[in-house]
Amino acid sequence: YTSDMSAALSASPLDVALMTEADVGLVAALEAASFPGTATTEGDRLARLREELARPWSRAWVAREDGRVVAFVLSWNVVDEVHILNLATQPDARRRGHARALLGQVIQDARSSGMRHLLLEVRRSNAAAIALYRREGFAATGLRRKYYDDDEDAVEMALSIDPVTGRTVPRVDEVVLD
Numbered sequence: 663y664t665s666d667m668s669a670a671l672s673a674s675p676l677d678v679a680l681m682t683e684a685d686v687g688l689v690a691a692l693e694a695a696s697f698p699g700t701a702t703t704e705g706d707r708l709a710r711l712r713e714e715l716a717r718p719w720s721r722a723w724v725a726r727e728d729g730r731v732v733a734f735v736l737s738w739n740v741v742d743e744v745h746i747l748n749l750a751t752q753p754d755a756r757r758r759g760h761a762r763a764l765l766g767q768v769i770q771d772a773r774s775s776g777m778r779h780l781l782l783e784v785r786r787s788n789a790a791a792i793a794l795y796r797r798e799g800f801a802a803t804g805l806r807r808k809y810y811d812d813d814e815d816a817v818e819m820a821l822s823i824d825p826v827t828g829r830t831v832p833r834v835d836e837v838v839l840d
Contacts, residue, residue, distance in 0.1 A: 681722035688731040696750035733760035746782035773828040783816035801833035
């Protein structure tokens with residue numbers, strides 16, 4: 663990239679919206695590109711995403727850049743908690759703020775819904791994602807040993823929100839990651 667190309671890319675308008683049926687195929691392809699090690703077929707991905715759209719506790723958001731779906735996030739609202747299940751960005755669109763915008767949308771939605779906690783698991787080796795979550799106020803709260811199919815550990819992370827003020831409640835890591 664030249665600096666001119668980089669500036670043009672970052673200036674592209676980003677649209678964050680709830681996922682629709684029209685987005686399902688694009689999100690399934692994005693998920694396949696982002697999580698290549700999973701043994702899920704395209705048909706299974708499509709069916710699962712359609713099920714998510716129908717669940718009242720499920721929230722699925724997409725980020726579009728110039729009309730193209732470049733990232734998505736899937737979460738569940740359970741009582742007073744938001745469980746972030748998947749957050750992914752197209753490989754050619756990473757490091758441009760799409761995941762951060764989606765995470766910000768989930769946090770905003772959690773605040774407006776009176777949620778108290780946001781929870782997620784992330785691969786221990788995914789330093790970029792862990793750094794993003796930390797910037798947004800998440801802390802490492804635990805480890806799930808051999809959580810993923812390839813036996814990699816998952817880092818459990820949490821963000822707490824004061825339901826009255828909507829402010830993030832500061833937390834410190836409860837586990838050492840290094």
